[in-house]
Amino acid sequence: MKITVIGGGPGGYEAAIYAAKKGAEVVLVEKDSVGGTCLNRGCIPTKAFLASYDTLETVEKAESFGIKVSGEAEVDYPAILARKNKVMGSLVKGIQFLLKKNGVTLIEGFGSLVDKNTVKVAKSDGTEETFSTDYVILATGSVPIAPPVFKYDGKRVITSDEILDFDQAPKSLILVGGGVIGCEIGQFLAAMGTEVTVVEALPRLLATMDEDVSKQLQRQFKKDKIKVVCGDGIAEVNPADDHVDVTLSSGKSLSADYVLVAIGRAPFTKGAGLENAGVEMAERGRVAVNEYLQTNVENIYAIGDIINTPFLAHVASKEGCIAVDNIMGAKKAATYHAVPGCVFTNPEIATVGKMEFQLQNDGKEAGKDYKTGTFEFKGLGKAQASGHITGFVKVIADADDTLIGAEIVGARASDMLQILTTAIQLKLKVEDVADSIFPHPTMCEAIMEALHDVHGMSVHKG
Secondary structure, eight states: OEEEEEOOSHHHHHHHHHHHHTTOEEEEEESSOTTHHHHHHSHHHHHHHHHHHHHHHHHHTGGGGTOOOOSOOOOOHHHHHHHHHHHHHHHHHHHHHHHHHTTOEEEESEEEEEETTEEEEEOTTSOEEEEEOSEEEEOOOEEEOOOGGGOOOSSSEEOHHHHTTOSSOOSEEEEEOOSHHHHHHHHHHHHTTOEEEEEESSSSSSTTSOHHHHHHHHHHHHHTTOEEEESOOEEEEEEOSSOEEEEETTSOEEEESEEEEOSOEEEOOTTSOHHHHTOOBOGGGOBOOOTTSBOSSTTEEEOGGGSSSOOOHHHHHHHHHHHHHHHTTOOOOOOOTTOEEEEOSSSOEEEEEOOHHHHHHOTTSTTSSOEEEEEEGGGSHHHHHHTOOOOEEEEEEOTTSBEEEEEEESTTHHHHTHHHHHHHHTTOBHHHHHTSOOOSSOTTHHHHHHHHHTTTOOTTOO
């Protein structure tokens, strides 16, 4: 059995290795570096940057912990960039090693379908390679959205792709989009000395999350001296040689060295030859698949950002393995009721399952009669001792006491979320999880207290 994976991002390369471990002959086609957007232009480089931000903050607060540091902490931006590139390079080499070790054939070039069993690869040297295959997994990912109104030129009007390779932090930046990408990059650049203005058309930052989460981040942005304009859109963008002028829908004028467009991403299937194989498309440029991630063409599967599921690396990775299992004869349906999402700002934000605002707006949907439990980190001994008192945990249960959602705002939120993700995935009751023994002193005790608070039994909540 020969499986060809087109796209070497997290979903694609993990599917390729997983399929090889299951005994398939596997070809992986990737036009750039393996690891895709996540490793090369998204998750990993931004986290490397944010690690430098965390280190800077630790040094600046050292004296409050009884540690004296001589002189002022200074930002060496080229060194931060070099470290980011080193981390990325190491991870790319690691993936290449794993592909080779597992017998995956990596072909560098732009892959497209000639028909349902034939793949063509256009290589950078101008040559082409065509070969046959039994199955195809499409994993071509997504690209940043930049509508015509922004006059995107990659110079003064940029996306997250360009900002990650700047030699120096810009002096000023208008960041359009108060979602995950915008908030992470905006906070990092502000710490590096950039004058940042975030413009969000919706009423608040992180509008896909609950209002109490958004408010916590907006308070922090105010402390960080990040200007936030919500409820206002972009009417006009005029890039010049050395700056960009922006007119908002309200008529307000802004100007900065650069405009960064971070309003979302779109599926990338252009040139993939899907029409040659008769692959059906869904709305908004997505590939239509069934619950088994199979397209209307029985030997072609699609995963990740090109189908109608969350644009998240870990979702694509899971879908890649599910697609392989189904190619191998399983009937494994992809489920999405417990998808974790993380925002690596300060404080960190991590959510899973249903949000409270969704339940309030869902009307007749199951979960209308829900209960919540909350606990603030400042009530924990570990939080006080470590200085991480900002934030809270909120858990949501349905009328039957089954956990259906959770939010954590605070230090290491992304690391703590998994216990609640597993509980929601397994559809456990509040009591099932609350009855387990949580280690002390830890930050995750806030989860225990929030679970007990669902029934008004949190010992440490006033």
